[in-house]
Amino acid sequence: MKRVxxxxxxxxxxxxxxxxxxxxxxxYWPSAQAIQSSFYLEDPFGFGSTFxxxxxxxxxxxxxxxxxxxxxxxxxxxxxxxxxxxxGLLLAVKADAILKGASAYKTLLIxxxxxxxxxxxxxxxxxxxxxxxxxxxxxxxxxxxxxxxINYYDTAIAMITIAVxxxxxxxxxxxxxxxxxxxxxxxxxxxxDCRSGLRxxxxxxxxxxxxxxxxxxxxxxxxxxxxxxxxxxxxVKDKAANNPITLVYKVYMDGFRGNDLGGSSAQSxxxxxxxxxLTIFQFRFLERxxxxx
Amino acid sequence: MKKYIDHLILIIGxxxxxxxxxxxxxTSTHDAAEIHMQGLMTTWGGHFAETYDEVLFEKGGFTGQVxxxxxxxxxxxxxxxxxxxxxxxxxxxxxxxxxxxxxxGVVFFxxxxxxxxxxxxxxxxxxxxxxxxxxxxxxxxxxIVPLLASATGTFYFRQFFKSVPDELLEAARIDGAGPxxxxxxxxxxLSRNMVAAIFVIMFVYGWxxxxxxxxxxxxxxxxxxxxxIKQILLVWVGSQIPDYNQAFALAVLAMLPPILVVIIFQSWxxxxxxxxxx
Numbered sequence: 001m002k003r004v005x006x007x008x009x010x011x012x013x014x015x016x017x018x019x020x021x022x023x024x025x026x027x028y029w030p031s032a033q034a035i036q037s038s039f040y041l042e043d044p045f046g047f048g049s050t051f052x053x054x055x056x057x058x059x060x061x062x063x064x065x066x067x068x069x070x071x072x073x074x075x076x077x078x079x080x081x082x083x084x085x086x087x088g089l090l091l092a093v094k095a096d097a098i099l100k101g102a103s104a105y106k107t108l109l110i111x112x113x114x115x116x117x118x119x120x121x122x123x124x125x126x127x128x129x130x131x132x133x134x135x136x137x138x139x140x141x142x143x144x145x146x147x148x149x150i151n152y153y154d155t156a157i158a159m160i161t162i163a164v165x166x167x168x169x170x171x172x173x174x175x176x177x178x179x180x181x182x183x184x185x186x187x188x189x190x191x192x193d194c195r196s197g198l199r200x201x202x203x204x205x206x207x208x209x210x211x212x213x214x215x216x217x218x219x220x221x222x223x224x225x226x227x228x229x230x231x232x233x234x235x236v237k238d239k240a241a242n243n244p245i246t247l248v249y250k251v252y253m254d255g256f257r258g259n260d261l262g263g264s265s266a267q268s269x270x271x272x273x274x275x276x277x278l279t280i281f282q283f284r285f286l287e288r289x290x291x292x293x
Numbered sequence: 294m295k296k297y298i299d300h301l302i303l304i305i306g307x308x309x310x311x312x313x314x315x316x317x318x319x320t321s322t323h324d325a326a327e328i329h330m331q332g333l334m335t336t337w338g339g340h341f342a343e344t345y346d347e348v349l350f351e352k353g354g355f356t357g358q359v360x361x362x363x364x365x366x367x368x369x370x371x372x373x374x375x376x377x378x379x380x381x382x383x384x385x386x387x388x389x390x391x392x393x394x395x396x397x398g399v400v401f402f403x404x405x406x407x408x409x410x411x412x413x414x415x416x417x418x419x420x421x422x423x424x425x426x427x428x429x430x431x432x433x434x435x436x437i438v439p440l441l442a443s444a445t446g447t448f449y450f451r452q453f454f455k456s457v458p459d460e461l462l463e464a465a466r467i468d469g470a471g472p473x474x475x476x477x478x479x480x481x482x483l484s485r486n487m488v489a490a491i492f493v494i495m496f497v498y499g500w501x502x503x504x505x506x507x508x509x510x511x512x513x514x515x516x517x518x519x520x521x522i523k524q525i526l527l528v529w530v531g532s533q534i535p536d537y538n539q540a541f542a543l544a545v546l547a548m549l550p551p552i553l554v555v556i557i558f559q560s561w562x563x564x565x566x567x568x569x570x571x
Contacts, residue, residue, distance in 0.1 A: 002391060002392065005392055005393055005394040006394070006472050012389040015385045016386050016389040016390070019383065022441050023405065025423070026420065028404075031411060033422065094303050098296065105303045105306075106559075107556055110559070110562075111556055112314065114548070114554065115501075115548050116502075116522075118519055119548055122522050122544050123313050126317075126320075131332075132329065165310070165313070227414075230503040234523075268418065275411060275415065279409075
């Protein structure tokens with residue numbers, strides 16, 4: 001904190017008022033409502049609600065459908081995080097290594113950051129389209145009949161590809177700025193000591209990048225869990241029946257399509273706990289094992 | 294030799310990243326029947342003017358009532374309104390937290406911090422119900438203000454204000470400057486670059502909102518371009534020859550402004566991104 005500060009009876013409150021008002025009305029109030037209604041069973045026709053204790057939670061956690069979606073979400077998150085991190089890292093290392101044209105590559109590689117997830121989803125769906133999609137035609141050469149929106153695994157593959165595509169620029173930017181933060185002296189010293197570029201990467205560069213990588217790991221997990229809503233929505237095209245969906249999409253489906261307020265709220269609370277644990281994990285557990293210079 | 298492999302990998306990366314964007318644009322310049330017959334295009338089709346004219350100005354198209362131009366306008370309102378709102382709210386709040394000594398400071402800080410833990414996606418249904426109680430459905434404030442309820446900008450400015458040398462405040466106080474004068478005459482001009490950087494990030498973020506506009510706007514005159522994607526896909530299902538060209542044209546319109554902003558203000562964008570998310 002600052003050594004010198006103002007002190008004033010009401011001014012600081014005045015400065016914080018707009019932000020706090022918005023947070024109270026649009027964050028704390030809805031969150032409290034979510035927790036409250038997760039303990040109630042809402043009448044589907046809007047005639048009041050009954051207190052059911054933890055029934056909504058036990059219903060969800062014992063539902064095999066919910067568990068299937070939860071497992072898909074886990075796999076989806078792991079694969080999206082893995083591929084977007086490793087491709088982002090590979091491109092950043094290469095962009096850092098070359099001298100000529102580095103800024104042109106950089107501009108072209110980061111532009112996709114600005115594409116909205118549902119727009120990415122729309123374009124992706126076209127690439128996997130039954131009639132016009134080049135990926136489907138390509139797969140057909142190998143006798144693979146890809147059917148997005150009908151076959152569970154084909155849809156999952158399309159969703160993961162689109163989600164990875166959208167997230168690569170973000171990881172690329174952070175890895176590149178991490179790489180450029182490595183001091184020249186360290187690079188030179190390691191180049192003298194170790195001739196193998198690959199070994200130098202594993203023993204010097206990667207450990208020095210680990211704070212960035214760790215930060216990105218958490219960001220990518222939250223991305224795959226929440227920000228991919230638009231991609232899921234455009235890929236399954238409102239027909240979630242046999243298609244893979246993520247937990248956030250399920251909250252939306254049950255709340256707005258199924259009108260199951262209690263169940264949807266209970267799912268929200270479960271997700272809140274997941275995010276909370278993830279954040280604690282970030283601060284407490286993983287940070288100690290990361291090498292800082 | 295190694296140099297060529299590096300370039301090769303980067304070129305493959307560029308094709309993978311930019312290819313779909315270029316193909317989307319090229320395809321949008323062909324007519325629908327041609328696309329239906331031959332698939333996605335990588336060449337210029339010559340129907341650019343017709344398709345974009347139709348999408349931008351003709352009522353009907355996908356939604357029946359709204360034009361592409363109206364959606365474009367709404368997207369700009371959401372993008373700019375969100376960015377400006379975010380900057381104003383978070384600068385004021387960060388100023389209060391960093392430059393004032395008061396009892397509730399730490400409490401407020403943690404209350405703001407907590408909002409980072411719960412993205413809007415997790416609490417959509419209760420948020421929607423709060424909005425309908427407040428009669429904010431189908432209004433611009435309902436579209437923009439709830440999105441402001443997060444801590445990212447406040448953190449960013451808090452970090453920056455902490456790095457401003459203490460001597461500045463000491464000198465200003467000796468010269469008799471009060472809290473308002475110091476803020477407006479010294480801190481705001483000093484933050485110019487920071488403001489620009491965060492504006493770029495927040496504009497893209499606001500422009501790209503999907504789920505929230507989808508819930509908050511049922512009246513088509515409030516639709517943004519990204520929100521309109523949903524409509525495109527709904528029309529899609531069941532039509533004989535879908536209007537691929539128009540769908541791609543709308544997708545291009547929805548992508549282009551944020552992509553241009555990111556490319557033109559690249560250095561601010563990277564600064565804003567790498568410094569705000571930590």
